[in-house]
Amino acid sequence: MVRFLAVLLSLLVAGGASVAQDTKAIIETFQRNFVRSSLGTKLELLREAAGYEGVDMGPLYETAVKFVLGNANLLESDPVMRDIAIVSAQMIRKYKYAPAAESLWDMFQTFRENAVRVPILQALGDTAQDNPRLIERLNAYLGAQTTLFRSGSQPDYPTLEACIEALGRLGDGSSFPVLFSAFVAGYKADLTRKAAEALAGLKGDYHGYLIQVIERNTALEKRAALDAGLSNQNFTGDQRAALAEAALTAGIQYSSGNAVETEAVRDMRYTAVRELTERKWQRASPAAIRHFYDVLSLYNRSQAPKSALLEAVACLGSMGTPEAAQTLALYLQLINTETEQGKVFDEQIVMAVIRNLGILGDKVAFDYLLYIGYLKYPDSIKKAAKDALQNLKW
Template identity: 30%
Template sequence: MKRSFILSLFLILAAAAVYSQTSQPSTTSPQTSPILSTLTAAFDRGDVNTKLQVMQRAAAQPADQMAPLYSHALDYVVDNAPDVKTNDTLYQIALTDVRGLAKAGDKSVLSQLWHLFLSVNDNTLRIAILDAVGELGKGDAQTVVNLNAWIQDTALSSQGGARPDQQVILSAVQNLAKIADSTSYPVFLHVILAQVSDTITAAAAKGLQGLSGDAAAASVDAMRHLDPAQWSYAAQYLLSSDQLDDATKSKFAAGVLGLAVDFKSSSAEQQLTLRNVRAILVRYLTQHPTPEAANPLVKNFNLTVQEFDTGRTTRDRLLESIAALGASGSDQAAARLSDYLNLLNTYTENDRSYDTQVVLAVINNLKTLGKQVAYQPLFYATLLKYPQRVLQAAQDALSALQK
């Protein structure tokens, strides 16, 4: 019976092929291809072996013409997904169908493809599905959401000690890079930080590079999606990356510094982590100043003063925060350092202890800034009982302002 059916199928297909070559296309409305109709009918009537032969025959036809059959077959595969692992013929149908869908260009199957991806475990089939998703998914918001979530969850599981299939992760990252949606920036960064493998890290870095838009804003937004414990490594990675220019890195550093100074935490460990992150960013912004950094640098200075006064940070960190304000060239920085010098002058006037290095740093950076707002506190400093080197520094800064 099976042999007779297959022979009949062959004759029908042959007749359909002849018909398709001799018949004239309609000028009024599109008609279903005889081959497509015949193959679809045979797929529905035949057993699993016949279905496979139908799919193999369809693979020899132009993919776009077979799109309805591929979509129809996908529904069958999804309905029978639990059996794909144990039925080799069904597995071959699924693989042939998915590869055909990747060539056919029909985006309507994306939801079903993703459902199939989540329903099977075979890595070859999953990679074929991801390749199809990569071909069809550009511009489809839900596909991007699905891939982003799956990759990020997988990266997280690898950090927790799980051992996900690295071939499948690599394919997912590569196909997400092919789609190149800007919302994937945090995901690529997360994969880089997870350090699953050098190959996957390189694929994620390439994915980052292929995204368009404001890289600085995207980088800052990506940091919001990370635990603060990861900020230090992420900042070091991005600030040393050759994929971002200096201007973009400076804007990124300013943005993340803004996040760090505004982040509230009662955890001593997390506070220490944030201080270390701020130090990295402050050092970078001292060497690569940008106007966007003025406000976060002032906030960082305010926090650092409090931390220094309560013994939670070092003098070096305070000196670095002062130097960053001086390098910024901003009016806001000059006003804040002038206020601070007024406070230090008050301490000296009232015989309260002060740190000479800190006073010198403030005066020298006010000189560097060269803003007239500093004139009064600098002048007053020359009248107080500071050490001679402080008095000389204040006088030099005043002289510079008067030129």
Template identity: 25%
Template sequence: MNRCFNRCFNRCFNRCFNRCFNRCFIRTIIALACTSCFASSAPLRIQFVKGNIVDKTAAVRESSGEDAAFLSKEAIDFALEHKVLLGNDRDLDTLALAGVLALPANSVASLDYGEREALSEKFVKLFSLFPSDTVRIAILNKAAALRDSLPTEPCIVLLNDYLANAVSSAGENGVVKAAVRTLGEIGDSRSFSVLFTARRQQKWPEYGKDIDEAIALLADKSLPQVIAVIREGNVKNGIRPLFEVLIKNEKISASFKSEIAENVLSETIYIANNASSITRETVSLQVDALDVIVQNKWTRSAPAVLSFFDLAEREYKAGVMTDGEFVKAINAAAEIAPVDASSRLASYLAALNRQTESGAKVSETIALALIGALGRIGNKSSFDTLLYVTYVN
């Protein structure tokens, strides 16, 4: 009985022990294998954790894929955490730079909104805490590259304030140039005002082309601000330079250019009608705006074009408008507002005919332009006038 019991007990015990031992052994082996695999697959992360700042920087620079996504964020966090303690330390600057440059776009796109917002705020802190031009330029380039993933508001506010308060200085300033270009890509209407003010003040003439390009890129987001500049009525320092920037830029649509030209024409008509004398500068701008309207067949501006023809008569008579410019006003009225223009053109042609009858000399260029315009319009009243003039002549 005892023997039987002992045999059964021993068999059960051995079986249970062996099973438990085997399971534990296998689990231990698996755990050790996993640990070994993790350690062997993450040497750069280990190097970052254990190493000094130079080692950390090297690990970030050598990283790619998931390691780059992880280590770039770790580097940025480390740089922010220890900046106050280490001050303007070159090694820390280099680590911060490596972290910004290594940040993969696909890893940012996979973050939730809160994480992306936090990353954008970290960029702002890095820019504010690190005076290194190299670090700041890298931050701005990365912010522009990630504009479709990162919330842009923190960076826009930062750069608007930076450029508004930056002091004009001679020579190269790479951070200013990068800030201007970045605002051109991610900025808003506030940025437009900051940049146009900088242009007026000639704060950075060496970056004039960059500023003009950024202003043009922001114009369609800033129509109220554009109109406000035009409504100021300052032809030399406001309307003319803004008009040149927007009209000459090939990236701006024809419809937007036409809308700007219409507003410029309307404002300069108002200026001329309320000035004691009309300047050549104003007339030249009026004609340039008219050219854009005609080129783009912007019929919506018909009232302004007709008003300009009435003004152009006086400007031509006063000697501040050339024959060629007045011909443009005649042709524009006929093309943009033919129905309403026909009576005005016919009336002016009849007036020229009366002057001829009284022995006064009139411009053949203007007379021919009127006849040609009326002929293109082709309504009956115009035909009657042409017939009468032909008969008299």
């Protein structure tokens, strides 16, 4: 039977123009004989059909995939059935036969062997371009595997690599978060390189993708995304500032009982604050104020270094907003009150607050700067207060 079909196909191909007219008939002939034949003959027929050029045999291999799906419960462990699945996936990839993509995904879920799963994923990488639902499923699969890896499970590396490569070929921007997660997960070097290559192949807004990671992903990934963005020489100053704003906002909202994650988020916030200070990014003023109060609270409990508080003060000074000025003025009022009560003050912190109030130049600080002259501060602080008073705008 297979030889007869081969002769028939050869004659039709040799007919030139008649091939276009009879393609449907050729495929239907193969499909009918595939359905009628034994399991071993089915595989032979599929392999025979794979050797011919000039006819898109995608529908035949989709028929074979549906046969596999319809009989998987009975024959899943059969080696011939497995080979039918593999050949079908390989040929669907060859013909880039997109109508079979959904069935390929169903077959992927049916088999657990990477010998079958890898060619299926390779085929999906060439057939699912216009199928957002399938891309979402591939994203979900990769994300779940990375989560399992982080929990200590050993991944199926061949399948994982094929999934990453498929997403890279598809190039859909929605894959950025899961590919970035794979990139920073700590996989072996070859897989990390594959993830980097897949990321480079994505279409769309790389800056926007980084912000998505900062807003949605784990603590370590948030920090890695900010570092990647700030080190990108192609980004403008405004783009880096926007990344820093997103990181500071996400960091303020983040809460975790995990010490490693908490430390990663704090480091991210400190990095973001330095960038925002340099850029004088006024849009981040609300986040900078919240960050200041958080750091002040941590510093008072000996849970944050003085450098972090000084940087938070400098960030407020760079904001140039009335709200930032009011925040620092109220803090100076508190320092003055405590100093008047005989409490010990930190000269470096007091000087930083005064200096940044002078930079802001908001008259809301007038009373508190003036009052410094009546308290037991050293001359250096009193002089700094006088200089700041002269910078106030009326």
